Amino acid sequence: MVFDGTGAEGKLADVAIKGERIVEVGAIAATATATTVVDATGKYVSPGFIDPHSHAAPAIGTAELAAAVPILYQGITTVMINPDGGGPGDLTPQISDIETHGPGVNVIPMIGHNGVRRDVMGLENRKPTAAELASMEALVKKAMDQGAFGLSTGPFYIPGKYSETSELVALARVANTYPNAFHISHIRDESSYDVGVLGAIKELIDVSRQTGIIGVVTHMKMLGPSVWGQSEPAVEMINAARAEGLSIWADQYPYAASGSSLQASLVPGWAQEGGPEATAERLQNPEQRALIRQEMVANLERRAGANAIMIRNYRADPSLNGMRLDEIARRNLQDPLDTAIDMLIKGGSSIVSFNMNEKDVELLMQQPWTMTSSDGALVAFGVGGEHPRAYGAFPRKFRRYVIDREVISMAQAIHTSTGLPAQVFSIKDRGVIAPGAFADVLVFNPETIRDVATYQEPHAYSEGMEYIFVNGQTAVADGKVTDTRHGRVLRRGQ
Numbered sequence: 285m286v287f288d289g290t291g292a293e294g295k296l297a298d299v300a301i302k303g304e305r306i307v308e309v310g311a312i313a314a315t316a317t318a319t320t321v322v323d324a325t326g327k328y329v330s331p332g333f334i335d336p337h338s339h340a341a342p343a344i345g346t347a348e349l350a351a352a353v354p355i356l357y358q359g360i361t362t363v364m365i366n367p368d369g370g371g372p373g374d375l376t377p378q379i380s381d382i383e384t385h386g387p388g389v390n391v392i393p394m395i396g397h398n399g400v401r402r403d404v405m406g407l408e409n410r411k412p413t414a415a416e417l418a419s420m421e422a423l424v425k426k427a428m429d430q431g432a433f434g435l436s437t438g439p440f441y442i443p444g445k446y447s448e449t450s451e452l453v454a455l456a457r458v459a460n461t462y463p464n465a466f467h468i469s470h471i472r473d474e475s476s477y478d479v480g481v482l483g484a485i486k487e488l489i490d491v492s493r494q495t496g497i498i499g500v501v502t503h504m505k506m507l508g509p510s511v512w513g514q515s516e517p518a519v520e521m522i523n524a525a526r527a528e529g530l531s532i533w534a535d536q537y538p539y540a541a542s543g544s545s546l547q548a549s550l551v552p553g554w555a556q557e558g559g560p561e562a563t564a565e566r567l568q569n570p571e572q573r574a575l576i577r578q579e580m581v582a583n584l585e586r587r588a589g590a591n592a593i594m595i596r597n598y599r600a601d602p603s604l605n606g607m608r609l610d611e612i613a614r615r616n617l618q619d620p621l622d623t624a625i626d627m628l629i630k631g632g633s634s635i636v637s638f639n640m641n642e643k644d645v646e647l648l649m650q651q652p653w654t655m656t657s658s659d660g661a662l663v664a665f666g667v668g669g670e671h672p673r674a675y676g677a678f679p680r681k682f683r684r685y686v687i688d689r690e691v692i693s694m695a696q697a698i699h700t701s702t703g704l705p706a707q708v709f710s711i712k713d714r715g716v717i718a719p720g721a722f723a724d725v726l727v728f729n730p731e732t733i734r735d736v737a738t739y740q741e742p743h744a745y746s747e748g749m750e751y752i753f754v755n756g757q758t759a760v761a762d763g764k765v766t767d768t769r770h771g772r773v774l775r776r777g778q
């Protein structure tokens with residue numbers, strides 16, 4: 285059964301691949317010959333998945349991890365890197381590292397606002413001067429000239445947090461002088477920290493309204509009990525913007541827990557200035573500690589309390605990985621906030637934050653403008669605390685939300701993982717099964733497709749992918765990664 289990625293229902297068909305492209309789809313003559321024939325009877329054939337929010341870089345530019353094995357086992361054949369405004373301000377070394385090692389999947393670079401701002405102004409909490417803004421604009425222009433597809437921003441994180449909307453507008457305007465550019469953003473507030481989730485979505489829409497750029501709310505969510513249920517007005521706001529003629533979209537990973545850091549989720553913005561070491565210093569000053577702690581009370585509530593925070597990767601004491609903050613605090617006979625502060629002083633930790641409501645997750649997933657993403661890192665198998673999305677995001681959407689809960693249809697889930705992102709991000713000749721398209725093709729078993737990684741045991745490959753072709757070459761055969769690297773860095777317009 286072939287799902288072509290356009291959202292159409294599956295059809296019985298043969299698919300012929302020659303070189304790096306699909307050459308024929310339909311009933312292929314029985315007399316035709318091929319070097320490799322895959323019998324996909326009873327299986328689903330779909331375009332390779334496109335992940336618009338991947339933290340595969342920098343690992344994908346290393347010899348050890350370039351093969352991108354946990355990503356391939358999800359059926360992902362193209363990742364978009366430097367989300368959340370992250371990545372380097374100059375893409376040259378990053379692209380060169382990735383090309384040197386040869387990636388297992390295709391890689392689409394984006395240029396991140398936070399990287400650019402850090403290069404120009406460090407982690408300072410202030411507006412840029414006119415000259416600094418011009419330098420940032422020049423870096424965005426340079427990256428777009430090098431082939432970046434669009435601008436990523438993350439005004440939730442420092443130093444993007446210290447920017448005003450006008451700064452985002454200025455950079456989006458530069459990006460949008462290139463055809464099909466977009467602005468994808470980890471919005472300023474997904475909860476009720478400052479502008480609120482609705483205010484932050486409005487900011488993203490305003491950037492598009494002022495510049496005409498395509499706008500994408502990345503990993504869209506309603507973070508914390510204080511905003512649960514606000515998916516409804518958020519959907520209305522996006523529908524209204526689209527009705528106005530703006531091109532507004534979202535992507536989403538299919539989990540009710542997010543991944544973040546203790547610092548970004550609990551510490552007020554002003555106290556993060558200068559980065560984690562500066563924060564740690566402030567926390568060691570009793571007066572400052574008291575001030576910061578006071579603001580952390582509300583932030584912990586926004587995150588649904590200390591039991592909703594799981595320590596993911598605490599370098600100072602890895603034995604705490606996988607434990608909840610309240611559990612550690614009880615063991616230390618401490619208040620959880622003091623435990624968190626002690627950990628921040630010792631370098632902080634990444635966390636899994638259980639902060640979403642399933643109703644919001646499902647309502648957002650059902651919107652025709654919501655794509656699938658992972659937000660996953662690329663890690664060595666078994667190493668470090670991880671969020672299960674690094675191994676399981678895409679299969680989980682199919683297993684849990686299509687097959688078990690019937691929240692969306694199979695055809696829609698495939699479309700939101702293939703043809704839709706290809707269209708929104710102008711990824712040429714990908715995301716569809718059609719003659720002439722690049723042969724990024726999956727054969728998966730709808731009976732067995734599933735995520736295996738859990739919050740407790742995050743290092744586990746997904747199951748169900750039987751064959752994967754990347755640019756026409758076999759990357760997975762008989763359910764096993766072949767450890768060959770057939771991806772490439774894609775550049776805008778190519």
Ligand SMILES: [Zn+2]
Nearest residue numbers: 368470503659
């Ligand atoms: Zn993010």
